[in-house]
Structures are given as structure tokens and as C-alpha cells.
Amino acid sequence: MKIRRSDRLIDMTNFLLDHPRELVALPFFVKRYGSAKSSISEDLVIIKRAFKAQGLGVVRTLPGAAGGVEYLPGISEPLARDFLELMAEKMADSNRLLPGGYLYLSDLLGTPNYLKIIGRLIAAQYSEEKVDAVMTVATKGIPIAQSTANYLGVPFVVARRDPKITEGATVSVNYVSGSSDRVQKMELSKRSLSDGANVVIVDDFMKGGGTIHGMHDLIKEFNAHLVGITVFAETAFSGKRAVQDYTSLLEVTEINTQTDQILVQPGNYLEKLQLITTAENAD
Amino acid sequence: MKIRRSDRLIDMTNFLLDHPRELVALPFFVKRYGSAKSSISEDLVIIKRAFKAQGLGVVRTLPGAAGGVEYLPGISEPLARDFLELMAEKMADSNRLLPGGYLYLSDLLGTPNYLKIIGRLIAAQYSEEKVDAVMTVATKGIPIAQSTANYLGVPFVVARRDPKITEGATVSVNYVSGSSDRVQKMELSKRSLSDGANVVIVDDFMKGGGTIHGMHDLIKEFNAHLVGITVFAETAFSGKRAVQDYTSLLEVTEINTQTDQILVQPGNYLEKLQLITTAENAD
Missing domain, CATH: 1.10.10.10 (Winged helix-like DNA-binding domain superfamily/Winged helix DNA-binding domain)
Known part of the structure; x- marks a missing residue:
């Protein structure tokens, strides 16, 4: 017909x-x-x-x-900018401030319409790269990994701090959580990644970068390759980060628990996007 | 223009x-x-x-x-049937068998193309109902909740067994995990659900139904309403389930660790779908 x-x-x-x-x-x-x-x-x-x-x-x-x-x-530069500015504004709401200077973000990272754009933004970065899987660590990074994997057309894998019996044999690494200086362990099911897989790492928040560094170590244990790292938000960190080359969609520049002030701005994503676009035009 | x-x-x-x-x-x-x-x-x-x-x-x-x-x-009945039969076949692969009679499913529940159809299947059930949020418990239920919420156009919320400092104030309930008879606790951020919200519960696996029952109790604590319960897979359970009215996409009827045999068939989803379709035609 x-x-x-x-x-x-x-x-x-x-x-x-x-x-x-x-x-x-x-x-x-x-x-x-x-x-x-x-x-x-x-x-x-x-x-x-x-x-x-x-x-x-x-x-x-x-x-x-x-x-x-x-x-x-992908997403056009104006749409990307509008979205990141909207997110920055929403994140700067002082109602999000929790004891200890933490931010409540579960509403934003539980809204499919936002997650779709976050996934598009991250996937757009790697549109010319070979990617076989997206990796994150439980729990908050999962929705970001799922959305990114969706737009990249690949599976996502989840490392865990508390491995479950339903994961089978695992490979584990130790890592230092930069914010607490505590040595922790994360594990990933042996069945998750194949040898030589090209992996994009995503997570919700990065402070010292210790958790991300742990995921990078895991990737090495699997003889897999790191394609790139993108976090939803980075926060100010005094000292040397465990990870240097990463993309952040947003940057929390200040959390003041005295004045209840939160300052948030778009991260380095837009600069990196411009680099990509410029390189394309040069061809 | x-x-x-x-x-x-x-x-x-x-x-x-x-x-x-x-x-x-x-x-x-x-x-x-x-x-x-x-x-x-x-x-x-x-x-x-x-x-x-x-x-x-x-x-x-x-x-x-x-x-x-x-x-x-939504999804048409033939597409739904094809997908559930494909999933049943994949789940029955004896390579999935883990010590203790558990099944490795992280690959299936980490594949966006499958998650999209799972989300469609679940959302289709509630297409005539008012829904304000989808709820699950960390960790394995999250991708299912995200996909379902996506097709329902609502946010999803995640209860946790190990509450984090980034959730703020929480409401907690105790529940009995049917498989272990152990009393556990799950918590949900107070900011997650508004009073009177209409909630769909989803999870990956149901055995005794204790975890689902705990989520239902949480919903009550928030003065919210239960719209329905859908699990990716139910397994055989000897005894009375803590939850009676639910939908399962798949049913694991037997796991034999002696013979390495796993028997899986479509769950009660297709029957329920027929009920919905029949009721629509009767109008």
C-alpha cells in the first residue's frame, strides 16, 4: 500500500x-x-x-x-542558553537551601521535561564521537544518565556504593570523596561494560571530583575508554580537583548559609559548545 | 511568516x-x-x-x-504483546541466573529503547486517569519511573532506604520486605509530594509486595491518592501478598537453580489492557 x-x-x-x-x-x-x-x-x-x-x-x-x-x-545555542539560565534561576531559589549548605534539587532532576533537555545538551557534545555506554553512580545521577543514553542511542550503566546481590560479580575501586576526604568503594557489575567500550561519564554534582575520578578508575579496570565527563552542576572547590577536563551545565559559585544566598550561573558548557561549533565551521 | x-x-x-x-x-x-x-x-x-x-x-x-x-x-495490543514476549524470552536466558536464584536484569533496564516501551505500556494504563506524580523506591525502579513519568507528562519521586542529606526533611514508614521478613524503613522528602496528589507506583520486581505496600503507606502519610501500581516483573510467591491489586508486565513463574531453568511469561498486563479496551468500546 x-x-x-x-x-x-x-x-x-x-x-x-x-x-x-x-x-x-x-x-x-x-x-x-x-x-x-x-x-x-x-x-x-x-x-x-x-x-x-x-x-x-x-x-x-x-x-x-x-x-x-x-x-x-542536539540543541541550538539560543535554546541551550535559555534553558541554562532558567535552571540557574530556579537553583538560586533560597528555599532550596538545606542544613549544611546543601541544595535540594530532586524536583528539577525528577521533571522529565528538564531531563530531556539535559540529555540533549549532554548528547550534543558527543554527537561526533563513538559512544557505547553512559556511566553514572547511584542514585542521583541515574535520571541524567538515562536521558543522555536515550539521545545517544546507547545503554547506561550504574556503579553503586552499596552493591546488590542482583548485580552478580562486580569490579570495585576505592575513591576519595573530595568533600569528606573519606575513602569509599564503588562497584560495577562485570557484565555492565564490554572490553574497549567508549564511555561517557555523567553525574549530578561535582565538588572535588573524587567520585568522578573513581568512575574513571572503574572504566580503566574494564579496559574501556573515557570519551568525556559532564556534570549537571559544579560547585566552588578550594584546592585541586581530582578531575581537570570536564563539562558542567551549571556552576554554583556561592552558597551563603548566613544570608541564605545562592549564586548560580551557566557552567562551561556554552564555551565548549562554541568550540565545537567553531571547529565545525572551520571544516 | x-x-x-x-x-x-x-x-x-x-x-x-x-x-x-x-x-x-x-x-x-x-x-x-x-x-x-x-x-x-x-x-x-x-x-x-x-x-x-x-x-x-x-x-x-x-x-x-x-x-x-x-x-x-499508548501502545497497540499487538505491539505490546510482541514486546512482552521478547522481554520474556530475554529474561528466560539462563545466563541471567545469579547465586541465590536472583536474575540479572540491569542490561534490560538500562536500555533506553526498552525503557521507552515499558514507560508507554505503563502510561497507557492510566491515560484516562488524573495523575500528578509517579513514585518508586531507589535504585532499580528509577529508570522505570522516569520513563513512565515522561509519557504521563508528570514528575517522578524516589523513596529511599538510605536517605541522603540532600533530601531535606523526610517522612518515613516501616515496611516488611516479604522475601526476608525483615522490618526496614523507607523515606521520602517532604517536598516531594503535595497534599492530595494522585500517584502511580512503579517498581522493577515484586515478590511478597512488602516494598510496594510500604510505598502505599508513604502515599497515605502525604494525604495523597494511589492511582495504581505497576511492576516490571512479578515472581511466584507462596503465601498472601501484601498487595492485591497491581499490574505486572511480566511474570517469572519458575527459577530452578538445579536445572538452570527460568520460566517467564507476560504478566497480567495484557488482560488488564483488554478490560480497558472493552470498557472503551462499550461507551
């Missing part, structure tokens, strides 16, 4: 959104819709244009026998 | 997918595209048809001044 262009466009949009970073050969759509290859190619021109206008990433067609179409989720 | 129909269809598809269960007034699209209301109405007829053909839920238009269009994520 032949399918009309309008129905094809809607179905293809759905399909591409559901299969990020997956190269789909054109004959797949030719068969799916019973349409000519030339019609599918015209559809893709329209879809490319509409996705570009929305600023939600790039639809790319690769020519040749091994070619096809793929959707690389 | 006027926008062509094909571009409108792609943008509206994206928009509706990104805003599940949100009633969007037609003037919003009229303004967004600079198009006549009649054109938007025609677009929606096409979108309705295409979404229906894909079996991924219903696009519904409500007439009148307070009307508009909304997307209710």
Missing part, C-alpha cells in the same frame, strides 16, 4: 526521533512506505529543514551504497 | 510527542505557524491518522472554547 507524503513525514519524524544516531538505509523507508526512492529523498529534504528550524539537532544524509539517514539529537 | 503544511506536520508531531497529556489550544498552533485555524484542523486529521496507524497512542481533539488537541501516549 502506498502512503501519502504527509503520513510519511509524520511517521519518519517519529521513527528518527525514536532511533537517534542510527544510520537508516533509504531502502528501509522505500519498503516501509511502498514509495519511490526519489520521494523518500524529497521527504528527507523537508524533514532536514524542519528539524533545523526547531533547533533540536541535525538530520544528516550520507550518500552511497553504505549511506542512509541519521538523526543526531 | 507562513509555514508549509509539510513543515507544520513535522513540527506538530515533534511538539505533541514532547508534550504528552497536555491540552494544547488550537490558537497556539495558529500563532506558531501563521496559518488559518481550518488548516491546523486539517493537519490534525492527518496527524491523528498517522499516529493511529503507528499504534503509539491517541491524538484527541476536544471541541469548544476550552478545547484543543492532546496526545495520549
Whole structure:
């Protein structure tokens, strides 16, 4: 049965959104819709244009026998900036202040609409890299890992401080939590990562970077490769961080428990995004 | 600037997918595209048809001044059945068997493509109910809660057995873990749920139902209402379950550590789905 262009466009949009970073050969759509290859190619021109206008990433067609179409989720610089400024404003709400100078963030990191954009932002950074898995440590990093993995089209794995019987054999490392100077242990199921896997590390918060460093050590134990590190928020830290090369979406520059003041600004994400965009334009 | 129909269809598809269960007034699209209301109405007829053909839920238009269009994520019965049979087959792989008769499932529950369908399946059950939040308990239930919340367009909240300093004041309940008969405690941040909230409970596994019962008790402590309970998998349990009314996507009927045999079949989800569909047809 032949399918009309309008129905094809809607179905293809759905399909591409559901299969990020997956190269789909054109004959797949030719068969799916019973349409000519030339019609599918015209559809893709329209879809490319509409996705570009929305600023939600790039639809790319690769020519040749091994070619096809793929959707690389992303976000335009203005949308990214607006979102990070909104988050900074929400995080600076003094009602979030908890005893000890901690911030309550579970509402933000429990809102799917925010998590979707966080995932897009992080995935956009690695859109030209080979990625096989996203890694985080339980518990707060999980929603960020899930959303990032979703837009990268790969699985996510969760290291734990309190390994469960349902993980089977694990590999463990010790790490120093920078904020407390205490040596802790984190474990990851042996089945989680395959040899040589390319891994993106994400987490909710980074202070001294000790936890992130622990995850990096875990990756090494699995003979896997670190692709990059992105945290939702970094906080001011006096001293040398255990991790130097990372991206932060937000930066908490001050938490004053005397005046109940919290200062938050976009992290180094936007600078890094500009570097990526500039490099692309130079090609 | 006027926008062509094909571009409108792609943008509206994206928009509706990104805003599940949100009633969007037609003037919003009229303004967004600079198009006549009649054109938007025609677009929606096409979108309705295409979404229906894909079996991924219903696009519904409500007439009148307070009307508009909304997307209710769902899944067709054949797609649901195929997915549950695939999951049952994957779960029955004897390589998953861990000492003590536990099953390794982190790979399945760490795969975004599976989680998306799991979320759709669960959300579809509650498409006609008022839902304000999805609740689970850390850690394994989190990805299921996130995906379900995503398709219901609501936040998710996470109860914890080991409360963190970053949760602020909490409400706690004791519960008896059915499998171990041990009294444990779970806590939920006081800020998580508002008075009278309508809550869907989800979790990965249910044996005796004690953990689920604990979450139900927590909901009561918040003066919130239980909308329904869905677990990814239930296992055989000799004795009376602490929870009677629940939905399971899968049922592990036997784990034999002598013969390494695992028997898994679709849970009561498909029966419940038929009940819903039948009731709808009766209207």
C-alpha cells in the first residue's frame, strides 16, 4: 500500500526521533512506505529543514551504497542558553537551601521535561564521537544518565556504593570523596561494560571530583575508554580537583548559609559548545 | 511568516510527542505557524491518522472554547504483546541466573529503547486517569519511573532506604520486605509530594509486595491518592501478598537453580489492557 507524503513525514519524524544516531538505509523507508526512492529523498529534504528550524539537532544524509539517514539529537545555542539560565534561576531559589549548605534539587532532576533537555545538551557534545555506554553512580545521577543514553542511542550503566546481590560479580575501586576526604568503594557489575567500550561519564554534582575520578578508575579496570565527563552542576572547590577536563551545565559559585544566598550561573558548557561549533565551521 | 503544511506536520508531531497529556489550544498552533485555524484542523486529521496507524497512542481533539488537541501516549495490543514476549524470552536466558536464584536484569533496564516501551505500556494504563506524580523506591525502579513519568507528562519521586542529606526533611514508614521478613524503613522528602496528589507506583520486581505496600503507606502519610501500581516483573510467591491489586508486565513463574531453568511469561498486563479496551468500546 502506498502512503501519502504527509503520513510519511509524520511517521519518519517519529521513527528518527525514536532511533537517534542510527544510520537508516533509504531502502528501509522505500519498503516501509511502498514509495519511490526519489520521494523518500524529497521527504528527507523537508524533514532536514524542519528539524533545523526547531533547533533540536541535525538530520544528516550520507550518500552511497553504505549511506542512509541519521538523526543526531542536539540543541541550538539560543535554546541551550535559555534553558541554562532558567535552571540557574530556579537553583538560586533560597528555599532550596538545606542544613549544611546543601541544595535540594530532586524536583528539577525528577521533571522529565528538564531531563530531556539535559540529555540533549549532554548528547550534543558527543554527537561526533563513538559512544557505547553512559556511566553514572547511584542514585542521583541515574535520571541524567538515562536521558543522555536515550539521545545517544546507547545503554547506561550504574556503579553503586552499596552493591546488590542482583548485580552478580562486580569490579570495585576505592575513591576519595573530595568533600569528606573519606575513602569509599564503588562497584560495577562485570557484565555492565564490554572490553574497549567508549564511555561517557555523567553525574549530578561535582565538588572535588573524587567520585568522578573513581568512575574513571572503574572504566580503566574494564579496559574501556573515557570519551568525556559532564556534570549537571559544579560547585566552588578550594584546592585541586581530582578531575581537570570536564563539562558542567551549571556552576554554583556561592552558597551563603548566613544570608541564605545562592549564586548560580551557566557552567562551561556554552564555551565548549562554541568550540565545537567553531571547529565545525572551520571544516 | 507562513509555514508549509509539510513543515507544520513535522513540527506538530515533534511538539505533541514532547508534550504528552497536555491540552494544547488550537490558537497556539495558529500563532506558531501563521496559518488559518481550518488548516491546523486539517493537519490534525492527518496527524491523528498517522499516529493511529503507528499504534503509539491517541491524538484527541476536544471541541469548544476550552478545547484543543492532546496526545495520549499508548501502545497497540499487538505491539505490546510482541514486546512482552521478547522481554520474556530475554529474561528466560539462563545466563541471567545469579547465586541465590536472583536474575540479572540491569542490561534490560538500562536500555533506553526498552525503557521507552515499558514507560508507554505503563502510561497507557492510566491515560484516562488524573495523575500528578509517579513514585518508586531507589535504585532499580528509577529508570522505570522516569520513563513512565515522561509519557504521563508528570514528575517522578524516589523513596529511599538510605536517605541522603540532600533530601531535606523526610517522612518515613516501616515496611516488611516479604522475601526476608525483615522490618526496614523507607523515606521520602517532604517536598516531594503535595497534599492530595494522585500517584502511580512503579517498581522493577515484586515478590511478597512488602516494598510496594510500604510505598502505599508513604502515599497515605502525604494525604495523597494511589492511582495504581505497576511492576516490571512479578515472581511466584507462596503465601498472601501484601498487595492485591497491581499490574505486572511480566511474570517469572519458575527459577530452578538445579536445572538452570527460568520460566517467564507476560504478566497480567495484557488482560488488564483488554478490560480497558472493552470498557472503551462499550461507551
